[in-house]
Amino acid sequence: MTIENPQPLWQPDPQRIADAQITRFQAWAAEHHGAPADGGYAALHRWSVDELETFWKAVTEWFDVRFTSPYTRVLGDRPMPGAQWFPGATLNYAEHALRAAATRADEPALLHVDETHEPQPVTWAELRRQVGSLAAELRALGVRPGDRVSGYLPNIPQAVVALLATAAVGGVWTSCAPDFGARSVLDRFQQIEPVVLFTVDGYRYGGKEHDRRDVVAELRRELPTLRAVVHIPLLGTDAPEGALEWPALIAGDQEPVFEQVPFDHPLWVLYSSGTTGLPKAIVQSQGGILVEHLKQLGLHCDLGPDDRFFWYTSTGWMMWNFLVSGLLTGTTVVLYDGSPGYPDTGAQWRIAERTGATLYGTSAAYVMACRKAGVHPGRDFDLSKVQCVATTGSPLPPDGFRWLHDEVRDDLWIASVSGGTDVCSCFAGAVPTLPVHIGELQAPSLGTDLQSWDPSGRPLVDEVGELVVTNPMPSMPVYFWNDPEGTRYHDSYFDTYPGVWRHGDWITVTSRGSVVIHGRSDSTLNRQGVRMGSADIYEAVERLPEIKESLVIGIEQPDGGYWMPLFVHLAPGAVLDDALLGRIKQTIREQLSPRHIPDEIIEVPGVPHTLTGKRIEVPVKRLMQGTPLDKAVNPGSIDNLDLLHFYEDLARKRS
Template sequence: MSTEHPPLLWTPDPARAATSRLSAFQQFAATHHGAPQTAGLSPQAAYATLHRWSVERLEDFWRAVTEWFDVRFTRPPTTVLSSTAMPGARWFPEATLNYAEHALRHGEDSNTADTPAIIHVDERTPEPVATTWSELRRQVGSLSVELRALGVRPGDRVAAYMPNIPQAVVALLATAAVGAVWTSCAPDFGARSVLDRFQQIEPVVLFAVDGYRYGGKEHDRRAVVKELRDELPSVRQVVHIPVLGSAAPAGAREWEGLTAAHAEPVFEQLPFDHPLWVLYSSGTTGLPKAIVHSHGGITVDHLKQVGLHLDLGPGDRFFWYTSTGWMMWNYLLAGLLVGASIVTYDGSPGYPAADAQWRVAADTGTNVFGTSAAYVMACGKAGVNPGHDLDLADLRAIGITGSPLPPDGFRWIYDEISADIWLVSVSGGTDVCGSFVGGVPTLPVHLGEIQAPNLGVAVESWSQDGKRVVDEVGELVVTRPTPSMPLYFWSDPDDQRYRESYFAMFPGVWRHGDWITHTSRGTVVIHGRSDSTLNRQGVRMGSSDIYEVVERMPQIKESLVIGLEQPDGGYWMPLFVVLAQGTTLDDDLRAAISTALRTKLSPRHVPDEIIAVPAVPHTLTGKRIEVPVKRILAGTPVDQAVNPGSLENPEALRVFEQYRRA
């Protein structure tokens, strides 16, 4: 890979960088915790120096984080990290705290109690509706009293089948306040997908809506909720949230009745490693992994991520388009930890028009807006002009995750939104409920690159034989523990599945499953999943590079490339394309695709065949799947290659099965 600088797109104003929370933290850590002084260094050298200290002196760094953000330990820690083993690291072993207390503490201040904690927008009523900090505390207090009255105790599981609405935030915080363990699925998940998740953890309470609105339509989910009730014998109580206005089913409790009382929340003081919530892997093969995170790990890591790497704080407004079935919903709630107002949106990302998310950002005065790479690219193809058509004067940063953002996506943002915008491309995962690499408010943004590894995260790029490589594509590894790594997987005796997921390739080192280039300039490029690597003529290639070239063409809506080893030792690499309306895959278009790949990438990137398909299969959180399609093309039956309940469009797989048979 070339070490030349890609084009510079943005440089932070020096005064703005100097007043960022990261700069203030750097001075605090230098004064009180032995971090190196960086006066006189370039911004890149200063951050690299701070990052090196943060991973070499983990205990000093994380103690500094807890002091800087005033983490409320009811039993103060004497030890930060009792073991650096992975898995098995134990953080702040003597300490006690509660995540919900930190999320709600900004409502204690009379100066902020009546300012918005949550600003909600949905398709039917686009006018934003605010929930103040004091009202949020009251509702959480009322609901937590009722949960305790229902017999919910620390360690019990509470599940939710809810969209991204304020009630979901209240339910999570009340669950955390009593020390129970939260988990959620979005209501567009079918019954089987939800049961594959919830049955693993046996919840005692189920919060459920009667339906949801999406794309201008109402979707009744009462039949699904009934099936959940019937198939979850552990559930002792269902709480009904009437999004569509229907009456509660027999035996269910009404949401309004449980949140009507005036009560201050009481926060159970819990060990640092007490379970907070369970998130799930996509579950494309087998049951989804039930990933358990801790009260303390999420609290301190999310404070760092949104406070330092997004530069969020009191008075800011934070909007990330997400659903309750994606870890970014949990990440959105991190805005509350630093006193920011969070924006919740329930609806389609592109309804009534492609610029819908930008309109939400404009209407709510959002300062930091997060979305997916796919949405940015769709906006580019749709020809929308948010920077011209909308008032985005309050917007200072745009976050991107979900998949690598192609260079054209970077260009579109700076051309169509603003030349003075901080583009925060991040990469991480559900596994840690956050990012490994992402934004740094003091550093410039270069075309196609993520700014840097996050503080406290020892990210490296490794070759197959376990050697660190720079300016070369390698496996993304993390060589030292972080607090938000999973405690364990639910129902995983002896951590067998946990170890196999992250530590089988390099024992004692977290291997995440992404291809990464860590440049000698400190920046990062993510190339896609390493478990779906293309390997042609002994050269490994990332699929995202091919998607970036092909999907730039107006005739192509989406694509999927697969590399398949043949029994005779050969290698077959087909490219499947979804065509734009009115487009035909003729010889001219095939030639244009091949020429673009050959000239922009290399001859190795040219596929053996180009095949039109009606749709590309996606997970429930919108990610295209490659490995299950590869298995289907290799002869594995569909029901063995992938769990259909994990997909938003399982019917898309049939084309690949039919193609393999043909």
């Protein structure tokens, strides 16, 4: 697969390149640490992976990371898994997240927006005061370094305060969104045995109130390790018996006391989607997240004190943790709690306008929904402050790039990024000094030795291969919870290529240095040796106005054959007749490959997703192979279990 040299969709002008923090960093690192002064981003990236220790030392100096105890070296142990970063060092993540309060006390640290779309500011001074008060109360409750503190909370300022107060005392934060049902939350929280639970009585979404008091009562019953439950009355109800009241816990006026913890001390627990078993409880460290997020947000996203950072997310997705880390760069963080499309599809653009967002992040699915709904963001909203629109969650199709360019602004930096919960960061994506090509991520991130490998471990260029990372990154998990021997951790990433992180995505690294993501490698479609990511099929098929959403799987048959069905969820009023069947097949034949025309096209009532919005391909594949539902999927991780019964019935009929 040779990728020709097309014209870029966007190119930063010379002034923008000169002003970018990454440009200033390169000049400074050249002077102080031997980085290449010339050769632009490609040379800087090469140096950052060849001289890994020098690069990360430079990052800590550039961003003035405060080590209260010095480190003995940057990388103690290098082999993966088990790489040891900055041994000997102590620091505190929350202390760095609140540093801007010293110089910008009365400016907004947070802008909270709900479905009324009216921003409510929380100043840096107020955020620091609330964190100081809550941290003191947590200590009074007996929370000690290493204790777990959990939140069943929407994307509201209270969640940020609770995370930072937990980090300040050296506790370990974890959260789930309140649209998760009790079973999903317990599958996560029971693994880590929290001592404190922050809860809401309910939330508002799509113009409706959703009462969650029964779920909270069940969580209290089923989490025996809880010493305290904190009630946040979003819907205005009284605290249940025995619960503490949020306003009382943040009423104090003491300076935060920041526990100085080792670099690899756990900061938070994130969870894999858990579609085929209990979600993996992924533990990332205070120091690892601090330096990775400073690099990613400060250099790659080019964020600083003049910026406003909005990403549509919930507290159940790693993008929320990433969003909160915007505070590390002194940026004002926009928290939106509500439906992405309420009261209309253009809602997120309205929020970007009203908050003055400079970096606006959303999902590829939302961009494509706006395109389909005929939204005109640039015409209908003042988006003059938006410098960058970033997308993640799934690959942004080429049509999505074109639509953003045409409908938002032709001088728009479009950053499609890809990483994962596993590292709470990006392997590849935004670089403010590089051109943007349609359908491509700009480049691998600094310090990330991202490669595409064939099955025998040979690097590929301009060919599809496995996404691997051959050097450790500071935000890689320090361990999984309840995995004392590290076997589950090892098997998740290091089973295929010993000592090399295999992520489970198909990618192409182009000869220009950009990256194309093709979808998950464990659900890749392999017809007669031609491999294709499911994302390629979705992009082509979902251009058809009759197709609301689709799901494709490839199943190796016992007789050596291969069955590839395409499931289609039709738009209202559409009919899967011969004409539409013909157009679907013609679209795939002409745009992708004749080999990837599905063997069957099956109308379905909907496409199942994980709770974080990803289509679940592998569990549906397992159902179709005859695996019982309870073995094929963890029911608590799915947005609509009834849908899976439909696929289960379908599999039964076929067999």
